Amino acid sequence: MAIRLDYVMKETGQNLTRNFTLTFAAILTVAVSLTMVAASYLIGTGINNSFLGLRSEQQLLVYMNPSAEEDQIDSVSRALEESPQVEEIDFYNRERTFDEFQTLFREQPDLLSSVTAEDLPTSFRVKPTSTDAEVVSALGDTFAEREGVLRVAYAAEYARQVQRSVNTLNRWVTVVGVVLIGASVLLIFNTIRTAVFARRREIEVQRLVGARNWFIRMPFIVEGLVHGLMGALLAAGGTLAFDALWQRNFVDQVAFELLNQIRWTSGDVVSAILIITVIGALTGAVGSGIAVSRFLRA
Amino acid sequence: MIKLDNVTKVYKNEHVALRDASANIEKGEFVFLVGPSGSGKSTFLRLLNREVKPEEGTIYVAGKDIGKLPGYKVPDLRRNVGAVFQDYKLLPTRSVHDNVAFALEAIGRPRSAIKEAVPQILELVGLTAKAKNMPDELSGGEQQRVSIARAFVNRPLILLADEPTGNLDPATSVGIMKLLDRINRTGTTVLMATHDRGIVDTMRRRVIELDHGRIVRDQARGVYE
Numbered sequence: 001m002a003i004r005l006d007y008v009m010k011e012t013g014q015n016l017t018r019n020f021t022l023t024f025a026a027i028l029t030v031a032v033s034l035t036m037v038a039a040s041y042l043i044g045t046g047i048n049n050s051f052l053g054l055r056s057e058q059q060l061l062v063y064m065n066p067s068a069e070e071d072q073i074d075s076v077s078r079a080l081e082e083s084p085q086v087e088e089i090d091f092y093n094r095e096r097t098f099d100e101f102q103t104l105f106r107e108q109p110d111l112l113s114s115v116t117a118e119d120l121p122t123s124f125r126v127k128p129t130s131t132d133a134e135v136v137s138a139l140g141d142t143f144a145e146r147e148g149v150l151r152v153a154y155a156a157e158y159a160r161q162v163q164r165s166v167n168t169l170n171r172w173v174t175v176v177g178v179v180l181i182g183a184s185v186l187l188i189f190n191t192i193r194t195a196v197f198a199r200r201r202e203i204e205v206q207r208l209v210g211a212r213n214w215f216i217r218m219p220f221i222v223e224g225l226v227h228g229l230m231g232a233l234l235a236a237g238g239t240l241a242f243d244a245l246w247q248r249n250f251v252d253q254v255a256f257e258l259l260n261q262i263r264w265t266s267g268d269v270v271s272a273i274l275i276i277t278v279i280g281a282l283t284g285a286v287g288s289g290i291a292v293s294r295f296l297r298a
Numbered sequence: 299m300i301k302l303d304n305v306t307k308v309y310k311n312e313h314v315a316l317r318d319a320s321a322n323i324e325k326g327e328f329v330f331l332v333g334p335s336g337s338g339k340s341t342f343l344r345l346l347n348r349e350v351k352p353e354e355g356t357i358y359v360a361g362k363d364i365g366k367l368p369g370y371k372v373p374d375l376r377r378n379v380g381a382v383f384q385d386y387k388l389l390p391t392r393s394v395h396d397n398v399a400f401a402l403e404a405i406g407r408p409r410s411a412i413k414e415a416v417p418q419i420l421e422l423v424g425l426t427a428k429a430k431n432m433p434d435e436l437s438g439g440e441q442q443r444v445s446i447a448r449a450f451v452n453r454p455l456i457l458l459a460d461e462p463t464g465n466l467d468p469a470t471s472v473g474i475m476k477l478l479d480r481i482n483r484t485g486t487t488v489l490m491a492t493h494d495r496g497i498v499d500t501m502r503r504r505v506i507e508l509d510h511g512r513i514v515r516d517q518a519r520g521v522y523e
Contacts, residue, residue, distance in 0.1 A: 007403055201389055202400070208347075208387070209452065210376035211404035213369075 011219035015195040016226060022191040023227065029187050030231020030283055033180030034276040035238030040173040041272045042243065046262035047166055060126040060136055061153040062143050066119070072148030073122065079146070080124060085139050088127040094120055108251070121150055166262060181283055188227050188287025192220050196295045203296065217292045224288020225281060232280030236273045243269050299325040299456065299487045300346060305355030307341050307511075315341035316352070317511040323489070323504075325455070328482045330498050331491040332522055333508035339491035342508065343458045346489070347379040348372050360455055377405055380449030380457045384464035386441045388433040394420065394444050395429040401448045419451040423477060439470035443477065450481055457481060459490040463497065471497060495522040 016023050062080070064073055080089045092100070098117040105111050128136050140152040196203070206216050243264075251263050300323040307316040316338045323329055331339040344350045345357055348364055357364050364375055388397050395416055402412045420426050423443040433441055442462055449457060459478060463471035475497055482488045492498060498505060498521060505520030506513055 201387070205387060205389065205400065205448075206404040208376065208381055209401040209404050209448070210373040210378075212373045212406075215404065215406065 008218050008222055012222045012226065015199070015219060015223045018198055019191060019194055022187075022194055026184065026187040026191045026227045026287075027230045027234065029180060030184040030228055030280055031234035031238060033177050033184050034232055034235030034280055035242065036173050036177035036180065037279060038235060038239040038272040038276045039242045040170050040177055041275060042239075042246075042264050042268055043166060043170045043173070043262060045268045046264045047170070049262075049264060059154075060128060060140050062124040062126060062140075063150040063153065064122045064124075065148050065150045066121050068122070068148035068150075072146075076124065076143065076146055076149060079143070080126060083139070085129050085135065086126055087129045090125040090127075092123045092125060094118065094122055097122060108247075181279065184228075184231065184283050185287040185290075188224050188284055189291045191227065192224055192288045192291035193295055195220060195223060196291065213296070217296055220292050220296070221285065221288050224284040224291070226284065227287070228280040228282070228284025229277070231283070232273075232277045235276050235280065239269060239272055239276065299323055299327070299360060300489075301356075301358040302345075303356045303358075305345065305352045305357060307338075307345060307350060307352045314511050316345070316508075318355070319508075319511070319513050320355075321506060321513060321516060323487060325487055326482070326485050328479070328488045328501070328503040329490070330501070330503055330505045330520075331489060331508060332493070332498060332505055333514075335493075336510075337508040338511040339508055340460055341511075342506075343381070343460050343489060343491055346456065346458060347376050347381060373405070377452060378455045380452070380454040382442070382445050382449045382457065382459040382462050384461040386433075386445040388441055388444055388448075390433055393430050393432055394425055394436070397433065397444055398448045398451050401451055405452065407452075415451055419447045422450075422480075423447045437470070438466050439473055442466065442474055446474070446477060446481070450486070453484075454486065456487045456489070459488065461491055461493065463492065463494055468496060475501065498522040 062076065064076065077089070077091065080086050094117040097120045101115065101120060102112060128139055130136065136154060140154060143149055144152045203216055300321075302319050302321045305316055305319045306314070308314050319338075319342070331342055333339055341350065345352055346359060348367065351365060359375060360378060367375060389400060392400060398416045398419060399412050402415060417426065417429070420429055423446055425440060425443055425447065428436060428440065433444065436444070446462070457478070462478070463474050466474060471494060478488055478490065479501070502519045502521070505515065505517050505522070507515035
């Protein structure tokens with residue numbers, strides 16, 4: 001005696017439409033919370049992607065003016081080699097910088113085509129002997145004032161700063177997302193409770209004629225799952241929108257030095273969507289499961 | 299078919315609904331439960347499909363001690379025990395046909411079986427012409443017929459009727475009694491709680507009288523009092 005699929009679909013469909021406002025609110029809450037979870041996952045992944053390499057090395061970046069004279073570059077190079085605080089230097093000429101640029105921005109062909117090697121500054125990647133932030137910073141200061149130097153950047157410190165601020169932001173997104181998932185569970189719980197109440201006559205008759213417990217419960221569990229999965233579906237759209245917005249506003253904008261480092265792949269977006277689908281289904285199942293076990297006791 | 303051994307049922311408010319009741323009802327019997335309101339008639343019926351459990355004593359239905367039935371097997375018991383009520387308990391948003399079909403859907407019967415069984419039972423209760431009507435378009439007697447059809451469509455061994463004529467005028471009640479009698483004659487055991495003196499006196503069937511939860515009379519071919 002298999003349960004009839006058309007029965008479950010019909011009953012669930014009726015429940016969903018009968019309680020349209022509550023259903024809508026539940027699905028929307030699930031969608032918002034899952035979008036936040038997905039965004040937080042992507043940002044977290046992005047942070048790891050961009051700073052994992054940098055974290056290990058204590059680097060000083062001396063950027064030269066694009067218009068710097070050859071002898072200015074030579075003089076900086078000599079001074080760096082002579083400095084006892086410098087262990088190693090590595091010069092990035094225009095071609096090397098452009099190569100690196102192409103690797104970094106391989107997913108943005110528009111950007112690549114708009115930049116030529118001539119637009120990019122040359123730079124020295126300096127590995128100081130000390131890893132002490134103050135020593136490194138003092139070393140950097142002595143070069144910042146030299147002629148032809150555009151500016152000096154501290155890779156590790158810089159990375160840590162970005163990481164810290166983005167991490168803080170991300171933690172809040174996660175917290176709000178998790179709180180909203182809790183709210184979703186409660187909303188689904190209430191929606192199912194209302195549905196059970198609306199169907200109390202049917203349930204009474206079903207009990208009376210000997211319907212099995214799971215048969216009575218099934219449409220409600222499915223309804224909760226639909227809430228969760230519909231929310232996840234909307235949230236998948238939200239995730240794609242978030243991804244697109246992030247790409248357009250941060251990653252593709254060289255101006256956002258802090259945020260354009262945080263990037264993720266389309267594979268990460270797919271994982272994020274899979275994760276929120278699972279969370280969405282669980283949210284629906286838990287919400288309806290609690291409601292059903294409380295209000296449809298055998 | 300039904301056996302009660304020293305059954306006592308006490309509700310949470312400590313009201314004793316049934317006290318030390320014993321009775322033995324054979325297959326195919328028609329039994330009236332009579333007595334004033336609150337004497338335990340409804341409780342007697344509700345014990346038989348395990349809507350309530352007794353505090354003491356044993357109840358056998360179709361040879362099984364239903365007190366020991368695990369929760370998941372209660373549906374099996376109820377499929378063999380149909381129930382009819384004074385207030386019909388019809389679903390107002392479903393037609394006559396669908397109300398009856400709903401009972402079969404609930405126990406997972408295939409669509410083809412439902413298609414066959416529903417018109418048959420509607421024919422039996424004389425409502426073929428009203429299959430598509432909604433419950434609120436029917437008279438009280440017709441609504442009770444739908445409710446009986448729903449309780450009997452699965453051909454249970456036992457039919458419990460709790461004041462089925464309680465809301466009906468005497469002429470309509472006679473029709474309902476004829477229907478229950480007909481169902482009884484198919485071999486179905488019928489237990490009916492009633493206040494209706496006329497019906498009991500006319501039918502001359504077994505009468506179990508309850509008073510304050512005690513069985514005070516158990517009489518074959520009895521009268522109301």
